[in-house]
């Protein structure tokens with residue numbers, strides 16, 4: 001089985017249909033990059049084709065990005081199902097749109113159909129219009145206390161006012177709008193019709209759809225932990241990052257310390273402003289939470305895999321330190337605190353959408369290279385957290401206005 005993924009930046013194409021399926025030929029206009037890469041793979045398949053075998057090639061093409069999967073076999077039903085699934089697995093991460101059949105044996109079946117394409121676009125727009133201003137669809141389980149639900153709605157209103165999710169986010173979803181599933185951890189299997197045994201909090205994907213998941217730990221209610229609320233701005237901020245960066249949030253696209261560190265700093269600024277809780281200070285002051293590897297081996301914090309050992313990045317405290325150090329460095333260059341936060345929280349992601357590599361976007365936005373930043377970071381000490389915390393007066397509204 002072969003699978004190749006690619007990320008190319010030129011060209012844009014709204015591809016696909018809201019509910020693609022197995023054995024369904026593509027009808028959208030392929031960008032030159034997708035066309036070329038699908039063709040190369042198809043040529044390879046044609047060469048290795050044996051009698052009594054059928055080969056299929058599924059592809060996904062969106063926003064200059066592509067991914068595909070191909071396979072050969074005799075059981076056609078199984079072959080289609082398996083290859084489609086394989087294609088979707090990568091499409092979820094790399095294109096954010098669905099897979100369609102590109103070729104069967106020698107024949108290319110993906111044919112551009114202008115009329116159908118226009119009809120799909122129109123249908124999608126109509127669906128969008130049905131929910132004016134309601135990008136998020138709330139699915140709140142009864143297990144959650146009324147007080148929490150009221151706070152949740154409040155927080156969502158504030159967030160959508162301060163950092164609205166750009167329209168392009170719909171390109172990375174199967175259907176217009178994003179579902180939010182929330183429940184209390186004491187309830188098992190809260191949404192069996194959607195997915196069995198959901199766990200944790202995340203922006204999750206299953207190969208074709210994406211949603212926000214908020215499992216609120218029962219203990220957080222007992223102990224009145226502010227995390228039961230701060231998890232909302234945290235996950236929301238990831239949606240914002242995805243939309244601005246045009247879906248470049250995975251570890252291979254952007255460093256973990258920036259994606260998670262920002263979400264952590266943002267959520268804590270939120271609860272400080274609205275609930276007067278200073279968790280950031282608490283977390284950063286605790287030696288057990290994060291490691292001094294932040295100073296000497298910051299590269300480890302570019303991936304979840306290399307920074308998730310116990311004591312390295314608990315509650316993303318290490319990542320948060322790095323983000324705050326970056327803001328501090330920008331301020332050293334005569335940039336105001338407000339502007340520095342704006343560059344880090346917002347402008348970096350806009351720039352990220354336009355660059356093949358995150359390092360390039362980093363240098364463009366901050367006017368220092370990532371390498372140089374790491375060099376400066378090596379001079380920091382643990383106790384410096386006290387001087388790089390956000391000022392007491394800064395409001396999230398100021399940053400994004």
Ligand SMILES: [Zn+2]
Nearest residue numbers: 234238260263
């Ligand atoms: Zn996160």
